[in-house]
Amino acid sequence: xxxxxxxxxxxxxxxxxxxxxxxxxxxxxxxxxxxxxxxxxxxxxxxxxxxxxxxxxxxxxxxxxxxxxxxxxxxxxxxxxxxxxxxxxxxxxxxxxxxxxxxxxxxxxxxxxxxxxxxxxxxxxxxxxxxxxxxxxxxxxxxxxxxxxxxxxxxxxxxxxxxxxxxxxxxxxxxxxxxxxxxxxxxxxxxxxxxxxxxxxxxxxxxxxxxxxxxxxxxxxxxxxxxxxxxxxxxxxxxxxxxxxxxx
Numbered sequence: 351x352x353x354x355x356x357x358x359x360x361x362x363x364x365x366x367x368x369x370x371x372x373x374x375x376x377x378x379x380x381x382x383x384x385x386x387x388x389x390x391x392x393x394x395x396x397x398x399x400x401x402x403x404x405x406x407x408x409x410x411x412x413x414x415x416x417x418x419x420x421x422x423x424x425x426x427x428x429x430x431x432x433x434x435x436x437x438x439x440x441x442x443x444x445x446x447x448x449x450x451x452x453x454x455x456x457x458x459x460x461x462x463x464x465x466x467x468x469x470x471x472x473x474x475x476x477x478x479x480x481x482x483x484x485x486x487x488x489x490x491x492x493x494x495x496x497x498x499x500x501x502x503x504x505x506x507x508x509x510x511x512x513x514x515x516x517x518x519x520x521x522x523x524x525x526x527x528x529x530x531x532x533x534x535x536x537x538x539x540x541x542x543x544x545x546x547x548x549x550x551x552x553x554x555x556x557x558x559x560x561x562x563x564x565x566x567x568x569x570x571x572x573x574x575x576x577x578x579x580x581x582x583x584x585x586x587x588x589x590x591x592x593x594x595x596x597x598x
Contacts, residue, residue, distance in 0.1 A: 353378070353379070353380040353456065354380075354454065354456055354457050354460060355380060355381045355382050355385055356375070356379050356380065356381050356402065356405040356460050356463070356464075357381050357382070357385035357386070357405060357407060358382065358385050358443065359440075359443045359444070359447060359457050359460065360382070362380040362381065362382055371383055371384075373386055373400055375402060377463075379460070379463075381400075381402075381407070385407065386400040386407045387407065388407060388408050388409035388412055389406050389407055389408060389412075389432040389433075389435075389436055390408065390409075390412040390416075390428060390429065390432055391409060391411075391412060393409045401413035403416060403417070403466070404463055404464040404465060404466055405436075405440070405460060405463055405464040406432070406433060406436045406464070416429055422466050422494075422495070422498065423498050423501075425498075427499070430495055430498060430499050431499075433466070433495055434492065434495045434496070434499070436464075437464070437488055437491050437492045437495065438492060440461065440464060440488055441485060441488045441489065441492065444457070444461055444481065444484050444485050444488060445485060447481075448481040448485065453481050453484075457484070458478045458479070458480070458481065458483065458484045459478070461478060461484035461485075461487060461488055462478040462484070462487065464488070464491075465487055465488075465491055466491065577591040577593065577594060577596065577598060578598075579591065579594050579596045580593050580594040580596075582594070
């Protein structure tokens, strides 16, 4: 008898000749490969390993990230919203199967497995026996996520997540710019620094030359006994030029 998919609850025909169409998890649980796209980034399950928390699918990166939090109350907003959607979809499928009298004990067991713990070190004791148990349990999980989303902590996490996303976007843009233009910018910076050094050296020589010319002019003027400013002659002990009135 086919096992229900842990995500969509539809039968998984796990034939030996089509292993690329389904996944098998611990506890004899199965899932369609088409149902195993990451609930955060949406990456396809084809060609990569898949992970589940409860019955919610993740890629390796987001599974490791979500497992790094102690409980769902500290999840970033995008994880809470993904979990909210996952449980609402599961509730709709449970209600539809219950209405059609096609809800099996294995489906009820899957709904029990989907419940997220308050603390990942203590899964607690759950015992779903009937369709009402399963639907009631999923509704409780949905209510719990709604309460967390409405809490100030979720708002704070959402702000942190938005800032972190902006930081990652900026770092990625900076990395791509450096990869494309980094060598060019380094070369341009080296040329600019060399130009600045040459200009500073030229200015030093210029001012040195000005001081030298002025000193020579003063020496020549004294030798000729002419005013350094206007060139007018002056007497040996004269302190001020008779023409321009400047000190000698």
